[in-house]
Structure formats: structure tokens, C-alpha cells
Amino acid sequence: MITRDITLEDCILDLIDNSVDGAWQLLGGAPMSLDDNSDLSNYCIRISLSEDQFEIRDNCGGITLDEASEYAFTFGRKDEVGEEDYSIGVYGIGMKRAIFKMGSEIQITSTYKDNGKKSFKVPIDVNNWLAKEDRNWDFDLESADNLTEPGVRIVVNKLNEDTSSSFSSPAFIQNLRRTISRDYALHLARGLVVSINNEPVVGWQIRMLLGDAFAPMRQDYVEIVDGGSVRVEMLAGMAAAPPESSEPDVDDRREDRNGWYVVCNGRIVVAADKTSITGWGTDGWPQWHPQYSGFIGLVMFTAQAAKLLPLTTTKRSVDSSSGVYRKAKPAMREASKAWIAYTNERKQALPEARRLEAHTQPISIREVTRRESVSLPSLIARPVIPMANISYTVSRDRVRLLAQAYGNINFSYKDVGVRSFEDAYSELVGDE
Ligand SMILES: Nc1ncnc2c1ncn2[C@@H]1O[C@H](COP(=O)(O)OP(=O)(O)O)[C@@H](O)[C@H]1O
Ligand SMILES: [Mg+2]
Structure with a gap:
């Protein structure tokens, strides 16, 4: 049921949030204000999507063994760990919801620093897990080889039918790029790299x-x-x-x-x-x-x-x-x-x-500097002058002759009309 009220795209954004939260914590977890100058250019989130596999991998520090056993691979928050770090994670459900939504054969690998690099992996076969009779819903952690840098790698195979068709759709991928470009604009502007199928997403510059x-x-x-x-x-x-x-x-x-x-x-x-x-x-x-x-x-x-x-x-x-x-x-x-x-x-x-x-x-x-309210020009509306349109018919020869008298046989009828009006006006009415 937890996978129902979220779209596939939002699931991917949830996984990106986790990576971003990880990177932010590594930088010291400062508040992300407009004035903040944090440099995220060492952090990369690589996403690969295809008809039969999803993969996301980051170098954002990884999930530690403690986090994994206390929180990340259990349901609900067991205690208050890691709650006060200017992150966007709050319900302890994003990652599980995202991977369950996508497919049924999942492997999560994490490499983290703890007196050197340490790693573990969590293989999940969703159908076996659901069929478990002992009602122990925790996931098993196994030993694993180190990833090249501390970070998390999630691979989902046996994609659901809907997921598979979305991932093979160029329109889905284009929309995903557009969403990431906009929703992570502030992170991308600080150098964060997010790539989809090896092509970096260009952030929207506000x-x-x-x-x-x-x-x-x-x-x-x-x-x-x-x-x-x-x-x-x-x-x-x-x-x-x-x-x-x-x-x-x-x-x-x-x-x-x-x-x-x-x-x-x-x-x-x-x-x-x-x-x-x-x-x-x-x-x-x-x-x-x-x-x-x-x-x-x-x-x-x-x-x-x-x-x-x-x-x-x-x-x-x-x-x-x-x-x-x-x-x-x-x-x-x-x-x-x-x-x-x-x-x-x-x-x-x-x-x-x-x-x-x-x-x-x-x-x-x-x-943008501080200012109480928006400055906009106050415009003075100019009085609208009522206009008249003049239209009359004369023989073509006479217009040509008049044009010639004005010194240009190529004057249009309109030119001739306007000039003759102006002449008559200044002679009979005078200068304005
Ligand atoms: N890519 C990641 N890098 C570092 N830590 C992660 C990553 N993904 C998940 N985690 C850890 O797993 C926890 C659970 O993630 P999640 O289910 O999305 O819940 P939430 O983000 O709401 O805390 C996170 O709080 C974090 O400690
Ligand atoms: Mg999360």
C-alpha cells in the first residue's frame, strides 16, 4: 500500500533526496540559505534507467552499519537518530517505498568510513520477503566488497511492468530531467552532479x-x-x-x-x-x-x-x-x-x-539585495487621442501627377494623401 500514493518520478526524487542529504551532512550540515556558499561539486549521483534495470549510485558517504540496523532497513523510526541535520528525510520510508514501487529484485550496497572503508549489502527478494511466515520484517545485511568511494548503490531488477515501460520511454526520461533540473536547481547551482544514463542534468539558473x-x-x-x-x-x-x-x-x-x-x-x-x-x-x-x-x-x-x-x-x-x-x-x-x-x-x-x-x-x-517590497515603476497613462481615418477616390492619373509634383513618381497613394493633407493643414490651419 505504501507504494500507491506516490508516482514513479517522485520515488526517484526520494532516492536523490537521500543522496543529497548524505552529501549535505558530509559538508557539515549547514542550513541551506540563499547566502550559503557550500560547494557540492565533489558529489555525484548517477542514475541509469532501462527497460530491465534501475540503478542509482552516489559518492555521498554511504549508510553506516548503525544507520542500517537501527533505522534504514527497518520500518518506522526506532529512535531519534539523525533527525536534526537540515535534511529533508523525515518519515523513514522514502527508500523502501521507492524500491518496492520499482521492482522485486533489489540489491543495496553501502560503503562508509569507519576506521577505513567498510561495506555491506542488503539483497531483497520482495516476493520471498512478503511470503515470510515469521513476521520478522527486518532485512538481512551481508558482507560486501567496497565501492570505489564511500556511497550507496541501489540496483533494482525484475522491474514491474509499468516501471519498465516508463523507463524505456524517452518522454519519461525527458520529464525526469526537466523535474530534476528545476527541483534541485539550488543544489545543481552549487555544483552537484546528477546524471541520467551518463548525461548530466543541466540545472535551471533562476x-x-x-x-x-x-x-x-x-x-x-x-x-x-x-x-x-x-x-x-x-x-x-x-x-x-x-x-x-x-x-x-x-x-x-x-x-x-x-x-x-x-x-x-x-x-x-x-x-x-x-x-x-x-x-x-x-x-x-x-x-x-x-x-x-x-x-x-x-x-x-x-x-x-x-x-x-x-x-x-x-x-x-x-x-x-x-x-x-x-x-x-x-x-x-x-x-x-x-x-x-x-x-x-x-x-x-x-x-x-x-x-x-x-x-x-x-x-x-x-x-538580490534585501528590500521590504517589490519595486515596480509607476506608469503614467497617456490620454488616448481620438483618431479619424480618411478615405476617398480620385483618378489614378491625378494621383500620379501630384506625386510627380511632389518630386517622386513612386510615392504611394497613401504618401500622396498624407502629404496633401499636411500641406492643406498648414496653409489653412497653420502650424500646431
Ligand atoms: N544515498 C544515501 N546516502 C546516505 N544515507 C542514506 C542514503 N539512502 C538512505 N540513507 C539512510 O537511510 C535512511 C532511510 O532513508 P529513507 O527510507 O529515505 O527515510 P528518510 O529519508 O525519511 O530518513 C536515511 O535517513 C539515511 O540515514
Ligand atoms: Mg529519504
Whole structure:
């Protein structure tokens, strides 16, 4: 049953989370804030997918024997080990759920440092394990050869039918790449390597536009909650100029980056959100409309204990009832509403708006300086001058003769019409 409420893609992300948590711990387990400069470029997560096998291997330190026997290969948390390390693991279920979802012949190998390198492996034959009569659900650990570097290697064979067909689908792999590029953008930007079938995933570089008239907001505060504290960093503003037309661009939908992002301990758990989860259409805040494209907002929650984060069990959404999250909403709303107002105003002063928007530079989110609210230009709507269209018919010969008199036989009818109007105007009405 535990494999039902999670997608195959999310299972793979769960395994990546474990590797990332491992790497983060090796670096000393600092909070992952925007200002943090941790270098992850020594860490690699290699994923291979094919019709008949799944493999993930990392060099992120491995699972120790203690972790394995106390926690990783049992169900539920036996004690409080490793809970306070700025990780994203919290339920002690991700790895088991992921491998059971994929197939029935599993081997996990771990090499870790403990006075030199030590290793063990855990072979799991799911069908035999389920058929066990003694109700001892623990897995057996066996001795194993060392992996080249301390880390974890998980191989799944005998893939389930659905898994096998997904893994042989180029579309599945392309989507997976896109998701990893976006959801681990902050890790990839710090040098982490994630490869799929030997090809590294290129991380999405989050950029905001900065100019004389435009500057993103950036706030930072600490929320004291039951059991600890949560750091909240928020950043929002223009990432691209609004679209020329408000029709949704069908081709662009899949690459759509607009909306709010919620980040928990570095992992993007909600991306490009335009739903009520991040406030759209609630509390006097309008529903998302393509007119608002160009806006990006990021709210990052960081806590030593992952259980304090506003995360759901699948780690792919936020728990809207969480107090820390609810408290962040008013500031998110202010930023969104300022942008909405700007996109409305700009319709009355398009040329001016476009000129100002063109005078901006993309900057990385780490370069955004602190500012209480989003800076946007206040545009002065120009009065619209009522226009008239003149249309009349004369013989072609007479137009040609007039063109010739103007000195250019090639003038268009329109040129001749406009010139003769201007002449008549200045003679009879005078200069403006
Ligand atoms: N790739 C890995 N590198 C290091 N440790 C790992 C790795 N995968 C799993 N672990 C260990 O196994 C534990 C159980 O993982 P998991 O079932 O995903 O639960 P959770 O991540 O919620 O703690 C992790 O807390 C971690 O200690
Ligand atoms: Mg996990």
C-alpha cells in the first residue's frame, strides 16, 4: 500500500533526496540559505534507467552499519537518530517505498568510513520477503566488497511492468530531467552532479530582472515554533517582461516557470505554482491569469529538524495548515498583488513600460539585495487621442501627377494623401 500514493518520478526524487542529504551532512550540515556558499561539486549521483534495470549510485558517504540496523532497513523510526541535520528525510520510508514501487529484485550496497572503508549489502527478494511466515520484517545485511568511494548503490531488477515501460520511454526520461533540473536547481547551482544514463542534468539558473525601475523584494526572518525555529527567506519580482498577448502560449506551457516556488531545506517542493496552494484566488488575491506571466516568487523554509518544515509526506507539496507557512502568506500576497497591479497599469502605457522593462539585467537570486517590497515603476497613462481615418477616390492619373509634383513618381497613394493633407493643414490651419 505504501507504494500507491506516490508516482514513479517522485520515488526517484526520494532516492536523490537521500543522496543529497548524505552529501549535505558530509559538508557539515549547514542550513541551506540563499547566502550559503557550500560547494557540492565533489558529489555525484548517477542514475541509469532501462527497460530491465534501475540503478542509482552516489559518492555521498554511504549508510553506516548503525544507520542500517537501527533505522534504514527497518520500518518506522526506532529512535531519534539523525533527525536534526537540515535534511529533508523525515518519515523513514522514502527508500523502501521507492524500491518496492520499482521492482522485486533489489540489491543495496553501502560503503562508509569507519576506521577505513567498510561495506555491506542488503539483497531483497520482495516476493520471498512478503511470503515470510515469521513476521520478522527486518532485512538481512551481508558482507560486501567496497565501492570505489564511500556511497550507496541501489540496483533494482525484475522491474514491474509499468516501471519498465516508463523507463524505456524517452518522454519519461525527458520529464525526469526537466523535474530534476528545476527541483534541485539550488543544489545543481552549487555544483552537484546528477546524471541520467551518463548525461548530466543541466540545472535551471533562476534569474530575476533588476533595473532602474525594477527590483525584486527579499526578506528574511526567523519563526520560533514548537520544537525549534524555522528560517524563512522570501524573494519575488520580475523574472521576465510580461507577455505581449494574454493568450496562453501553448508551446511554452511545459517550460512555464512563472508563479511561486516553495523550498524546504533546499529542495523545491512546489514549483511554478499558480493555484490556491500559494494563495492565488484566495483572500482577495485574484486567480492566476497569463497576463501575470513574468512573475517569480520563492519562499524558502530552513529548519534543523525536517519535521518542522511545511512539507507533505510525498515532499511534493506544502502543508497549507502549517503555521509557518500561513504566516508567510501575507508577504507573498503583497508581492503578487504589486505585480498584478503593475501588469494592469502597463496596459495603458505600453511603450513606456516596454522601454523600462528593456532596461533591466538578469541577476542570480543570490545577488538580490534585501528590500521590504517589490519595486515596480509607476506608469503614467497617456490620454488616448481620438483618431479619424480618411478615405476617398480620385483618378489614378491625378494621383500620379501630384506625386510627380511632389518630386517622386513612386510615392504611394497613401504618401500622396498624407502629404496633401499636411500641406492643406498648414496653409489653412497653420502650424500646431
Ligand atoms: N544515498 C544515501 N546516502 C546516505 N544515507 C542514506 C542514503 N539512502 C538512505 N540513507 C539512510 O537511510 C535512511 C532511510 O532513508 P529513507 O527510507 O529515505 O527515510 P528518510 O529519508 O525519511 O530518513 C536515511 O535517513 C539515511 O540515514
Ligand atoms: Mg529519504
